[in-house]
Amino acid sequence: GEIDIVEGVNYQDTAKTALHSTRGCHMNDVPDHVKTGTWDTAVGVPDKKTGTPDMTFRYATNCFVYYPHQWLNQGCVAVDLEGGSLGIPLNKKGGGVYALEWDPVNGYIRSWVFSPHGTVPTNLRDSMRTASADVEEERVVPNPDLWGLPYGYFAIGHGTDCPSTHFQNMRLVFNLAFCGSVSGNRYWLDCKNESKIYPTCNEYVKSNPKALEEAYWKIKGVYVYQRS
Template structure:
């Protein structure tokens, strides 16, 4: 789905395929890039926290020419194979580690074809980094302000613009961010063994 321009809420009755990973592609929603947001409720914000968090997974696989992503919340939704892989990730003997099998995890909420026959060449993705960002009022998160923070939005509304209103709230009430943090149990990177 695509975010509604005014509310930031995802609308799954409309869709627009992203065939260009550049975030300023002229024929795509502004800043679309390769964004994907799960249609499941509870994969971000207060509902995510109320569920006790969850697990996010991303598969970047040039061999199979795809990038796929999943969000599992609450923890009871995490596939057995992924639970076993996470539980055994630090086993001293590699033979005791469970290998993640993403094909057993169900449908991903994001799927991007990469490679020669697509608009996103596999070479475009390299030297990847994991970035954790508390973006409060950016293009995507700021557009969610009216829906996610209705009481604050009424008090700090600026020109019916969610991003400007969010910024005004942040500037006026910095103490409201004292509880903004990530609680991360772990970050795991798995790589396919290369065949010789």
């Protein structure tokens, strides 16, 4: 399995967290009082036989990368409803902090985004500030229960339709990809003006290299904690 702490596609300007898995991982809905976000949608997926876009409204709650009624490799996707938490709007606010808690013991994966930096909870801010302290007693232990509600809440493990064994032995990866199975397939839907001139995502990238010069991450720090 794969956990995308933050996943952005094309002109997307809102943070999303996505899980990608093999068959047998479906997200059960959870009460609104445990999260602030919603599920992404799978609308406009081309029919595999006819190629005609299926405009039926569906939530993207199946993590299986080849689930037939979602975009190829879409997975199950949680969306931050506050907006402005990715891309140009995020840059205008001076950036922010993305956080994720992966807790198979308690049966969930939760994700947050805090932007601008003034909205970062005190506990999280202090844990980052003291992470390099030489004296262990001076380091503040992060406590996600003090960060407010997450926008993403993925129920995993016992009593759910997604065994926690789908997600294990993870590696941290920063990746910028052009086109591919997700953004490339959605190109005609998300980039209507560009698709009138360039029929495919690959053609657009090949013809407009300068348009992508500002596609990069600027990262101040990465902090990883594990419960003892």
